[in-house]
Structures are given as C-alpha cells and as structure tokens.
Amino acid sequence: MQAENKATWIWYPGDFEVWLGNIFNNRRTERGAMFPPFWKQDSHYVTVEFSKAFDVPEQEKITIDCEGQFNFAIDGKLQFPANEYIIPAGKHKLNIKVWNQATPPALFIDGKTIHTDSTWLVTYEDKLWIDENGVAHGSGIYVPAASWNFDSPDTPPSSFHLQCEERQPVSQHDIAKDGTLYDFGRETFGYLKVKGLKGTLHIYYGESPEEAQDKEHCETLDRLTSALSHQTSDLGSKAFRYVYIEKEEGASYDEVLMDYEYALHDADHSGSFRCSDEEINKIWDVAAYTMDLTTREFFMDGIKRDRWTWSGDAIQSYLMNYYLRFDTECVKRTIRQLRGKDPVTAHVNTIMDYTFYWFKSVLDYYQYTGDADFVREMWPRMVTLMDYVLSRTNSEGMAEGQPDDWIFVDWVDFPMHKRGILCFEQILFCKALETMALCAKVLGINKSNYRIKAEELRNKVRQTFWSYEQKAYYHALEDGVLNKQITKFPNMFAIIYGYAYEEQRQEIMQSVMLNPNIDPITTPYMRFYELEALCIDGLHTQVLQEMRDYWGGMLREGATSFWEKYVPTETGTQHLAMYGRPYGKSLCHAWGASPVYLLGKYYLGVKPTKPGYEEYEVRPALGDLEWMKGDVPTPHGMIHVEMDRKQIKIRATEGRGTLYYKDQQVDIKPNQEVVLTLS
Numbered sequence: 001m002q003a004e005n006k007a008t009w010i011w012y013p014g015d016f017e018v019w020l021g022n023i024f025n026n027r028r029t030e031r032g033a034m035f036p037p038f039w040k041q042d043s044h045y046v047t048v049e050f051s052k053a054f055d056v057p058e059q060e061k062i063t064i065d066c067e068g069q070f071n072f073a074i075d076g077k078l079q080f081p082a083n084e085y086i087i088p089a090g091k092h093k094l095n096i097k098v099w100n101q102a103t104p105p106a107l108f109i110d111g112k113t114i115h116t117d118s119t120w121l122v123t124y125e126d127k128l129w130i131d132e133n134g135v136a137h138g139s140g141i142y143v144p145a146a147s148w149n150f151d152s153p154d155t156p157p158s159s160f161h162l163q164c165e166e167r168q169p170v171s172q173h174d175i176a177k178d179g180t181l182y183d184f185g186r187e188t189f190g191y192l193k194v195k196g197l198k199g200t201l202h203i204y205y206g207e208s209p210e211e212a213q214d215k216e217h218c219e220t221l222d223r224l225t226s227a228l229s230h231q232t233s234d235l236g237s238k239a240f241r242y243v244y245i246e247k248e249e250g251a252s253y254d255e256v257l258m259d260y261e262y263a264l265h266d267a268d269h270s271g272s273f274r275c276s277d278e279e280i281n282k283i284w285d286v287a288a289y290t291m292d293l294t295t296r297e298f299f300m301d302g303i304k305r306d307r308w309t310w311s312g313d314a315i316q317s318y319l320m321n322y323y324l325r326f327d328t329e330c331v332k333r334t335i336r337q338l339r340g341k342d343p344v345t346a347h348v349n350t351i352m353d354y355t356f357y358w359f360k361s362v363l364d365y366y367q368y369t370g371d372a373d374f375v376r377e378m379w380p381r382m383v384t385l386m387d388y389v390l391s392r393t394n395s396e397g398m399a400e401g402q403p404d405d406w407i408f409v410d411w412v413d414f415p416m417h418k419r420g421i422l423c424f425e426q427i428l429f430c431k432a433l434e435t436m437a438l439c440a441k442v443l444g445i446n447k448s449n450y451r452i453k454a455e456e457l458r459n460k461v462r463q464t465f466w467s468y469e470q471k472a473y474y475h476a477l478e479d480g481v482l483n484k485q486i487t488k489f490p491n492m493f494a495i496i497y498g499y500a501y502e503e504q505r506q507e508i509m510q511s512v513m514l515n516p517n518i519d520p521i522t523t524p525y526m527r528f529y530e531l532e533a534l535c536i537d538g539l540h541t542q543v544l545q546e547m548r549d550y551w552g553g554m555l556r557e558g559a560t561s562f563w564e565k566y567v568p569t570e571t572g573t574q575h576l577a578m579y580g581r582p583y584g585k586s587l588c589h590a591w592g593a594s595p596v597y598l599l600g601k602y603y604l605g606v607k608p609t610k611p612g613y614e615e616y617e618v619r620p621a622l623g624d625l626e627w628m629k630g631d632v633p634t635p636h637g638m639i640h641v642e643m644d645r646k647q648i649k650i651r652a653t654e655g656r657g658t659l660y661y662k663d664q665q666v667d668i669k670p671n672q673e674v675v676l677t678l679s
Helices: 015-025 209-213 278-294 311-323 328-339 353-369 372-391 423-442 448-465 487-495 500-512 524-536 540-556 574-576 595-603
Strands: 046-058 060-066 069-074 084-085 090-099 106-110 121-123 162-166 171-176 179-195 199-206 221-226 232-234 238-247 255-262 272-275 475-480 481-483 605-610 614-617 627-634 636-644 649-651 654-662 664-668 674-677
Touching: 015 255, 060 069, 060 090, 060 636, 069 084, 069 328, 084 272, 084 540, 090 106, 162 179, 179 199, 179 209, 179 221, 179 605, 199 209, 209 238, 209 574, 221 614, 272 278, 272 595, 272 664, 278 311, 278 540, 311 353, 311 524, 311 595, 328 353, 353 423, 372 423, 423 448, 487 500, 487 524, 500 524, 524 540, 524 595, 540 595, 595 605, 595 627, 614 636, 649 654, 664 674
Parallel strands: 614 654
Antiparallel strands: 046 090, 046 121, 060 084, 060 106, 069 090, 162 255, 171 179, 179 232, 179 238, 179 255, 199 221, 199 238, 272 627, 475 481, 605 614, 627 636, 636 649, 649 674, 654 664
C-alpha cells in the first residue's frame, strides 16, 4: 500500500493497463512474424488533466516530473514551463495537463505537503465533470487518479518490468556439424542470450526436442546476426525448454544462457500443499509452477503460442491465484486490460461466454479481497458492458450468438452445435446479471432491474431446457426446435452456480456427471469445473483419482508444466499437436493448473464466507489421503490447515472462521490453534 504523505506516480484509471496490455498482447510471434490479437485494441487517453485543491500552511517548493509534455496552472493561471515551482501560502487549486502519445500521461509531484497520490482527480477532457461521488460539476468527468507502487521520480509507470535471473542449460548435444541442441531442464520462459557471437545463427525453440529440431514446423524461431565487436546478443522473450541452434558458415559463439523472467512473489504469503501421496504433491508442485509461468504482467493463457489475455482462462487463473500467490494487483491489471474502454463494440475477446466470465471475475475478486473500491472503479464499465449484452438479447431476453460473436464453450472432440440459444450461455448470463445486482448492492446503488432480469432468466432456463425425463439440461434451442443433446457443460455450471436445488443436483450427478455415456471433457479448462462439481457433491476420493489419471498422466508423459489439453489415448508426438499443427498445443497453459484451486478450496477446505475473509469456513476433506497440510493466503495473513485420520489442526492470523466436519462445528479465532479430535 502507498505510504501516507508519500508522493507517487498517478495516471488516468485503466490507461496503464490498456497501454501495457497492448505491448503484452503484441509480443506473440509465429515463426518469427509478429502476430497481434484479432480483437479491438484500445489506446490510452493521450491528454489528461490532473487537479487537486490545497490549503498550504506556508510557502513551499514543489518539483514536477511527467511522462509527457505538460502545462501547469495555479488557480487557473498558467505558469511558465519549469520543473520546480513555489506555491504561496493559502488555498490554491492546482491543475496540470499532460499530453503523451507514446505512453500513458503520468504525473509525479513532490513537496512538503503537496504530493501526488490517489486523492487527486483526473479527467480526459470530456467536459462533463462528475466527482467520485457522482456529483456533477459541469465541465468534465473527474475521477480519482490511479496509482500503484511507482514511488520514485526515477521509476515512472512506463519503466515497469518483471524480474530476471540468469540460468544455464542443463545439457547440450551436437546434432549436426553446425547444430547444437540445448536443454534447459524444464519448460521455462525468458530471453535467450548468446555470448561472444560472430556471424549469423538460426535459432529454433521447442517445448519438446522434436519441436526444436523441426525447422520447418516449430512454432517460434529467431535469426540472430551480430557484428564482430558484439559480445552478447539478447532476443525477445520466448517460451521453451529446448533450443536448437545452427550456425551459418563462419559463425561462432562462446556460450548460450537465458534470463529467466518471472513475477516477484512474497514467499511468506503464498499457498502450500503437502499430503501422504507423493504423486499428488508432484501434481501440486507442477501446477504451481505452471501458474507462476503464466503469471506475468497479466495472467496469460499459454506462454508459447497465444501469449494473450483471455477472459475464460483468466477467471480460472484468478481463482487459482487466490490459493497460491494472492497477487491481487495482477488480478486487477488483467480485469482492467480485458475490459478496455467504452464504447463497447464487441464481446470480451469477441467471445460471448468470456464476457460473462468477466463479470463474475469482479465479484470473485471482491469476495476474496473485500476491496469495494475496485468494484466502484469498475462499475461504470460493468454497466456499459451489460448494456451491450442486453442490447443483443432476443425477444425472450436470452443471449443468442450474433454473426460477429464467437461462441466458444470449450474445445470438444465430439459433434456439438454452437448455434441458436445455448443453455450453457444462459446460465453464465444469469450469473452475470446476478453479479451486477450484487455489486450494485455493495455500492449502495438501487439497480433492482438486474436482480429481476436474473430471476426471470433463471426461470426461463429451467422451463426451456430442463428435462424431467432425462433429469438433465438439454443443450440448445435452435430455430425454435429443442436440441436434446446432453453435455456436461450447462449441467455442471448449474451445480457450481447453485442453480440446481438439492434433489435436482443429485439427479444431474447421476444422469450426467457420473454417466459414462455422456461425452467426456478432454481439456483442463473444463475439467476445472467438472471436478469442482464433483467436489461439491463430496466425491473427493474420485476427484483425487481423476487427478492421478489426468494430471498424473501428463507427468508420466514427461510434462514439467501442465498442458492445454491431454488425451490419454494419444501417444508420442500426438500429444504435441493441436489446431492442425504438429506443435500447436501449448505445453504450459494456465487452465492446466486447476489442482492448486481444487486442493486449496475443497481439500484444505478454505473459502471466504464474507468479503475479504472477514468470515470464512474450513471444511477439510482427506478423500483417500492419510494426511495433508497446507496454507491458504488471505488479505491479512495465512490460514494453516493440517488433517490426518485422527485430528484436524487449524491456525489463522486474521478473521473469524468456522471449522465444519461432519456434524461438528468449531469456532476459529485469530492466532489460536484449533484442534479437533476425530472419532
């Protein structure tokens, strides 16, 4: 948090994330060519005005640093350009306009009592002044300025970067006369470094040795040429484990290294998990490493191929993050960047379901952090995005894909139409409307229409898609005809979102989720939700076996991070192919890390019941484990849980908790160990 009376850089809310996101999302390359995202990219406001009134007790000197060109006015009077000014004693209003086409206009002012912080107001010159309380002032919308931890004039927002650490390959093998294959030991991300280079090198990256050595089909490559006087050449960031380097005639180099790039985390405020099953421990470790690799300036999907922020991937990353690193700043950055700016002209990432996930991500963030200020910041953009959604509903108030929409759901290996009115989409839409109603309540805003629309939609979904005969939700309504295909997607979300009452939940579990005749889910993306539904039903032993079979299967195939998709029946290089490309599959994909979330929430059993862990519950479950222990991070400390067949121990630093085990209930108080003996 920003220290009191400490100057910090400030900017227009969301502009830093939009600017950084454009850099981030445009780093993707395919075979050396840049590959920008296919959705609309917004830009930061190039001219903004900062303002604040002060009552200065005595004359004081201030210094001004800007990212951009600026003018400075005291009480409406423009001053001659300078970086230092004397502010007379008394009441004054300071206004600074900053223009910057390249990076977000940002401001840093430091003085004895005058300094920039989040109490300043900022506008982008839209001439309709409304303060943070919604009060109109008649000349422009002023909102509280954004800030973070850029607390020195020498570290402006545009200087933000991740940490780097030099690493060496674990082995190298000469493959041809002029070709060498380097192995860095496991999937990694960073910058390849070639020292002492003379001449030209051709560099081929791979998540597997096959990919790195397949010069015609590997997903990423480089060509590096250096003058004789150059000692080190740094390349753009890449994902790889293996690197194959070929020298042109006459070329040479001394050494190949890498700068491993990573987001810095607080090890003392990170989740952990250990249990009696070493395979489950290995799965947790690799899942955590997968999360760390895909946690960058934003939460990205896969580190090799897309390297983009996707809302469907991100909402899972947020949830896993709450049980691993509790990096709330990365959550906020990603939510802001995904939303972008008004006007809304398309769904988030162009995908209807991803728009609905975006809404829920704001509510999840509030539940885990208690940060109502962020909800207040996002509320105007939640409203305009929901206005866009509502403008595209059909006559029944349901969300139906339009020609410019991508209806994703999941990558499936069985025939599944995505036309018409999908039950799955309506369930997500209903949750988005509920999110709007709940966030309005948090902010004290009377928006009962969202609650009413959610209730109406929920009833229509049940009336339209629920089959009393099949005891399941049907797939879709196409041109007025019911598509009676049954998939797991709408049915498991009805369980997770609490839309299935107890008897109906049990029916869905038997008729769909545990029915071997229903088409299986093969992506970790939807396995995340499938296994969550099974945990809600208390099937912890079965879920552990699913982890051993599915995630353990990837480990047995040599995975050092978890993949975009895993099909157990595939063998060898079949595991590397996707999208019709021999190495198209991402072997480090954020949605593959769901065991971190499942083990934290449903085995250690920790979740907030009031925002920000003001109150929380612990419902531990061993499944077939003999013992387990672990830590769950919260906004104010840690919750430690230990359990074996004889007892449960819990320690927590903050909040009021309740331990539930079978018919027993025990209060958990801060800094006091709770021990429950099991009969």
